Amino acid sequence: MVEQSIWMQKVAADPGHSQWYIERFRSMARAGQDLAGEARLIDAMVPRGARILDAGCGPGRLGGYLAEAGHTVVGVDVDPALIAAAEQDHPGPRWLVGDLAELDLPSRGIPEPFDIIVSAGNVMTFLAPSTRVQVLGRLRAHLDDSGRAVIGFGSGRDYEFSQFFDDAAAAGFTPDVLLSTWDLRPFTENSDFLVAILRPSSA
Ligand SMILES: C[S@@+](CC[C@H](N)C(=O)[O-])C[C@H]1O[C@@H](n2cnc3c(N)ncnc32)[C@H](O)[C@@H]1O
Numbered sequence: 001m002v003e004q005s006i007w008m009q010k011v012a013a014d015p016g017h018s019q020w021y022i023e024r025f026r027s028m029a030r031a032g033q034d035l036a037g038e039a040r041l042i043d044a045m046v047p048r049g050a051r052i053l054d055a056g057c058g059p060g061r062l063g064g065y066l067a068e069a070g071h072t073v074v075g076v077d078v079d080p081a082l083i084a085a086a087e088q089d090h091p092g093p094r095w096l097v098g099d100l101a102e103l104d105l106p107s108r109g110i111p112e113p114f115d116i117i118v119s120a121g122n123v124m125t126f127l128a129p130s131t132r133v134q135v136l137g138r139l140r141a142h143l144d145d146s147g148r149a150v151i152g153f154g155s156g157r158d159y160e161f162s163q164f165f166d167d168a169a170a171a172g173f174t175p176d177v178l179l180s181t182w183d184l185r186p187f188t189e190n191s192d193f194l195v196a197i198l199r200p201s202s203a
Helices: 006-013 017-030 037-045 061-068 080-089 129-141 161-170
Strands: 051-055 072-077 094-097 114-119 143-154 173-179 193-200
Touching: 006 017, 017 080, 037 061, 037 114, 037 143, 051 061, 061 072, 061 080, 072 080, 080 094, 129 143, 129 161, 143 161, 161 173, 161 193
Parallel strands: 051 072, 051 114, 072 094, 114 143
Antiparallel strands: 143 193, 173 193
């Protein structure tokens, strides 16, 4: 067993938290808001029919878009209510409940590595801090040697970017491109958001 994620601690403290989050995104979708910006960047980075892991997929807005675009998508999230919503709202990907710290997709019948892994929406800041390096290590283990991981989260959420870079290095990743937005603005020392495109250190 690993330490419980901060997200599931929130759910334990407020059982309505998951439903609130699901409804928030459903109402934005009904209002016609653009919920696919991150997914469009991922789509642009891979060939058609790529293998994509949506790590901490929540109710599935990225994975759903990417499956519609013709990719083979697996989404993993620790919150069963969010996975149920993803299955309902975005049929197509394989949606799985699981803690990223214990990610072992070959044991669940998915042996092939991924071309790209995306983790959007501040997932990193909802991990139990004691599991961060382990989670990044599990992502590395599921990535093809020529693949990339794209991880986005904001500052002011108790995970310093400098610590994240150290953790990513410890997990076997090297920064490829650092951005401050999903529409490709560069990362600087003053950025309050990070989109890190990482490659395996050996590659
Ligand atoms: C703010 S939501 C973002 C959801 C989705 N990525 C998006 O952008 O719409 C953060 C997500 O991280 C997931 N999460 C947090 N810790 C996790 C863990 N250890 N393993 C798997 N998922 C986790 C939560 O369950 C939640 O769905």
